[in-house]
Amino acid sequence: MAVYTEIGDDELRAFIAAYDIGAVLSCKGIAEGVENSNYLLGTEQGSFILTLYEKRVSPSDLPFFIALMDHLAHQGVACPTPVRAKDGAALRELCGRPAAIVTFLQGMWPRRIEPFHCARVGAALARLHKAGESFAMSRLNDLGLGGWHRLYVACASRADEVQAGLAAELHDELEALENAWPRHLPSGVIHADLFPDNVFFRDRELSGLIDFYFACTDAFAYDLAICINAWCFEPAGDFNVTKARLLVSSYRAERPLSAEEIAALPLLAQGSALRFLLTRLYDWLNQTEGALVRPKDPLEYLRKLRFHRGIADPAAYGIDP
């Protein structure tokens, strides 16, 4: 949860006047999105989300994110559509920060994951991958192997503060993944952060995907592995094979997976678990006083990592070969 920036009255009015969306009726900071400041904006024409990009998002990446949402929305993916100002610009500036207005999506993200959620997410992820194939831009995954190495170096000396032996385990894991990582899987635009709080539902139907600020160009199956981690473990830590089976089979119904992609899933899931373990560990060790965000438990992802390390065959995920 995060609202970092307080917007002045006159600044907001002047900013909104550059759009064709009517006058502002209300503007409330909302407790969604950890990286940016988000406001629910009510205008004479309806509801919108106003986002101010705070320092964790690189300004040079913003044109990619904005163009991607625009592209996906036009391809029929239910996602926020950037609203252009009268001068045609979707990315502008407010309070000294890059800022954008996107359309508001109805729906709520599920707090308790049920199997049907996983089925819907699998299908939506595959459709997202297909819709992105005609997108011309690309963006390196800065939280891929190279990024994990940088995070490991930044955390290694203090990792054992969180759990004894953690630094050594991370070192060995990283080395194993660097040696075995599959580098030639089908790739394209991936969401890279499709956790439950980024997926909205209305009743049992998926109504939209949000938060494309980790989207990048990488292996499609890695995105699926991220979803296995994010959607298929129960709160107590046990792996729910029914959910994984539904997630993957719904994906495959929209976009078939090759034998190489399926065979790589345990390794990709290890890598994905390591990615979230490392970013959470970094945030845990670098808490800033007065921050409004409670850091998430890194050890949740150590447990997931160990689970995947123990998987010899993708069939253990409930996946048909």
Place this chain on the structure above:
Amino acid sequence: MAVYTEIGDDELRAFIAAYDIGAVLSCKGIAEGVENSNYLLGTEQGSFILTLYEKRVSPSDLPFFIALMDHLAHQGVACPTPVRAKDGAALRELCGRPAAIVTFLQGMWPRRIEPFHCARVGAALARLHKAGESFAMSRLNDLGLGGWHRLYVACASRADEVQAGLAAELHDELEALENAWPRHLPSGVIHADLFPDNVFFRDRELSGLIDFYFACTDAFAYDLAICINAWCFEPAGDFNVTKARLLVSSYRAERPLSAEEIAALPLLAQGSALRFLLTRLYDWLNQTEGALVRPKDPLEYLRKLRFHRGIADPAAYGIDP
């Protein structure tokens, strides 16, 4: 800013089904209100605010607050109106907490206070006082003199951590106020916390008052003194006589002030400054780790307190006798 409670999907659906407001389309935690968890609720019938009352609000006070908002709204005061469930109850339970739905007010609270805001607030405060005269319930001000004494006792031993000599200054101030406090001024329902973030505007017009969770029965002029503190000091700390003059004259145009009320204003403003100084000091000294609320600076109110202590005559506020 505060969202303390995460509401489960099924719980929310079941809760909303007891009302006649249509199905839920969205529900977002909003960064307003420090004491409670607030959600902007979108339903098929429009926008509402859902509030979960967290532990700082006493459950036994809730019927007073709910009935007061109901009464004021029916008297024409622009304020949130409690929405009754099909069984007639406005105060219910969600996630093990007392909960209520109120109507959504358009408008935004002003970030930069201009003189016209003060004029509008003065008039609205007087109308609120008049509308409350026909309200049958009453509630003791637990942050009046007795409350200040309790807060002082709780903070005294550590007050000098914030500023050297603060404990002694608070002791003397409290003693002086206990001796001189006016006890027979015209009284009734007061808001008791009418800070800028509790007053919404659309352009130059006041569109509503919110957050009645400190409302109580006390001297009307004390409420006005709270507004003098909340609205008439510039961010750098200097007192803006133009704003005070507008605030008080607009109040008097709606509800005349007696000579006793005017004469008491410097003392009431001292007391009001002490009240916010003490609650902020208490919060400052009792920060809980992981809290999502940044405590406000208590010393802002020490400076205001000293300013009022130096006022011999209400004319110094720009007020005509």
